[in-house]
Amino acid sequence: MSKHNQKEVERRRTFGIISHPDAGKTTLTEKLLLYGGAIQMAGAVKARKAARHATSDWMAMEQERGISVTSSVMKFNYRDYEVNLLDTPGHQDFSEDTYRVLTAVDSALMVIDSAKGVETQTRKLMEVCRMRNTPIITFINKLDREGKEPLELLSDIEETLQIECAPLSWPIGMGKRFKGTYNLYRKQLHLFTPGQETRLKDGVVIDDLNDPRLDELLGSQADELRADIELLEGAANPFELEEYLKGNQTPVFFGSAINNFGVQEMLDAFVELAPPPSPRETTSREVSPYEEPFSGFVFKIQANMDPAHRDRIAFMRICSGKFTRGMKLRHHRIGKDINVSNATIFMAQDRTNVEEAYPGDIIGIHNHGTIKIGDTFTDKEPLKFTGIPSFAPEHFRRVRLKNPLKTKQLEKGLIQLAEEGAVQLFRPVINTDYILGAVGVLQFDVIMSRLKNEYGVDAIYEGIDYATARWIGCEDRKKLEEFEKKNQANLALDAEGNLAYLASSEWRLGHTAEQWPQVQFHKTREHN
Ligand code: GDP
Numbered sequence: 001m002s003k004h005n006q007k008e009v010e011r012r013r014t015f016g017i018i019s020h021p022d023a024g025k026t027t028l029t030e031k032l033l034l035y036g037g038a039i040q041m042a043g044a045v046k047a048r049k050a051a052r053h054a055t056s057d058w059m060a061m062e063q064e065r066g067i068s069v070t071s072s073v074m075k076f077n078y079r080d081y082e083v084n085l086l087d088t089p090g091h092q093d094f095s096e097d098t099y100r101v102l103t104a105v106d107s108a109l110m111v112i113d114s115a116k117g118v119e120t121q122t123r124k125l126m127e128v129c130r131m132r133n134t135p136i137i138t139f140i141n142k143l144d145r146e147g148k149e150p151l152e153l154l155s156d157i158e159e160t161l162q163i164e165c166a167p168l169s170w171p172i173g174m175g176k177r178f179k180g181t182y183n184l185y186r187k188q189l190h191l192f193t194p195g196q197e198t199r200l201k202d203g204v205v206i207d208d209l210n211d212p213r214l215d216e217l218l219g220s221q222a223d224e225l226r227a228d229i230e231l232l233e234g235a236a237n238p239f240e241l242e243e244y245l246k247g248n249q250t251p252v253f254f255g256s257a258i259n260n261f262g263v264q265e266m267l268d269a270f271v272e273l274a275p276p277p278s279p280r281e282t283t284s285r286e287v288s289p290y291e292e293p294f295s296g297f298v299f300k301i302q303a304n305m306d307p308a309h310r311d312r313i314a315f316m317r318i319c320s321g322k323f324t325r326g327m328k329l330r331h332h333r334i335g336k337d338i339n340v341s342n343a344t345i346f347m348a349q350d351r352t353n354v355e356e357a358y359p360g361d362i363i364g365i366h367n368h369g370t371i372k373i374g375d376t377f378t379d380k381e382p383l384k385f386t387g388i389p390s391f392a393p394e395h396f397r398r399v400r401l402k403n404p405l406k407t408k409q410l411e412k413g414l415i416q417l418a419e420e421g422a423v424q425l426f427r428p429v430i431n432t433d434y435i436l437g438a439v440g441v442l443q444f445d446v447i448m449s450r451l452k453n454e455y456g457v458d459a460i461y462e463g464i465d466y467a468t469a470r471w472i473g474c475e476d477r478k479k480l481e482e483f484e485k486k487n488q489a490n491l492a493l494d495a496e497g498n499l500a501y502l503a504s505s506e507w508r509l510g511h512t513a514e515q516w517p518q519v520q521f522h523k524t525r526e527h528n
Helices: 003-010 025-035 039-054 058-063 065-070 096-101 120-131 150-161 212-218 221-235 241-245 263-273 404-419 442-455 477-486 506-515
Strands: 012-019 073-078 081-086 107-113 136-141 164-167 169-172 180-183 188-191 249-254 295-303 312-320 327-331 336-340 362-367 376-378 395-401 424-428 434-438 459-463 468-473 491-494 499-503 520-522
Touching (some): 025 073, 025 081, 025 263, 096 295, 120 150, 136 150, 150 164, 169 221, 169 249, 249 263, 336 362, 395 442, 404 424, 404 442, 424 499, 434 442, 442 459, 468 506, 499 506, 506 520
Parallel strands (some): 012 081, 012 107
Antiparallel strands (some): 295 376, 312 362, 327 336, 424 434, 424 491, 468 499, 491 499
16 A cells, blocks of 8 residues: 555544433534534534434434434544544434444544443443454543542443543542542643633643642642542553553543533543554455555445435445545445445535545445445455444334235335344244334334335334344254244244344343253344
């Protein structure tokens, strides 16, 4: 690869934010974009969230799909770095997409509310990061409010998420007594002035914590900081880059996103420490981002703004080579070349003039339903990227047609929507029901509205007593047959014909798994 291209790879940082609703993801995103000079985009992020809150009605959400496509990938420049922030939808629109976006990033930022500690959604997203040992930087937010003790927060993270914490900054007080942070790495004190959304001024350098200036600046809290740091030296892990890159350790920052405090400190560390695009596994070999030939995979498909055109945008993560507008790419699953003249290259500030993209970047390709999640595109070599799975659904509905003559259309619609990754489709082995599975419940509303608008199908949902699913694997054919016979009522085939076990509760699932030790129950499944 040419020197120029190599440099382009090295300066890219592609990441997503993992957090529980209300921890401060939107606020933090907005501040990060402001540092990158993406002012309009920052406004759009807030507007989008406001729109989501105003209504959970899918049709109204359609209207703001414009914003939603643009803010799916937020690209900005910071220092010499080109940063791609991939949106991880939360709240009502939490879905499989949220998980799958994390398969397309090189690192993640975890935002934690200091009053709440680790919450459920963060735990689930962390599980996905674990699959690829994604490096994670932690930002503990809302220090301007009363929260848990910092050491308690660190042990919560360590115990709940099984990752070592290495604090790089340390808070001085909290809530009304919040005075700022001490950067353990740079040995700098950053003082907090509430309500001031100023950019970070260079901190006061205090190498020696016994420096009397500390007492002048912090009063009685100077001694508290000294005691904390002494305690930390014995108790906390020193930061090790290698351990962070392997996903074993997370560097931790404290701050307040809404006050823009601690954000730039974290962003500086992020661009310096977070990895550039990493090599990716395929079924045949590992692909390095520095290879000359182009390759990429699709991790998300979004129905487009204009329902009349049934146009869809496939989001492709570039893994190697250089993309130029008008390039011909091979779509290996269907064995066809496509001319990518109308690709959207996601740029926050200026979308129109961008003609090329590099590994780590995301491009959007318009299509009419020919592209599936997990599809690989290259300029020649037949490759198939792995690690872009389906995730076990947690919500289920049975679909009932209002007009039985529409069975064909229903089936076609559901199969296409399943291929898009919008929902998962299961057909029980003992009857002809259509059972839909989703990671977030809003997915069901989306499907119903799209079935009606795009496929002319009128249907209703019925509740069904399932809470979880696993894909079944078993080496021993005989055992598998026995398992199938005994568990018929709980077995179904997914849209690609893979056997799945649907259970009414985690407890039931655990019980069955215990009874059948030779059978594997997989929580994720690779696309064929
Ligand atoms: P998201 O749901 O994770 O995207 O969270 P938001 O960014 O929308 O924040 C949720 C709420 O917390 C909003 O009311 C924010 O104004 C508030 N918030 C965000 N950051 C801070 C902070 O640093 N301090 C305080 N006190 N509130 C914050």
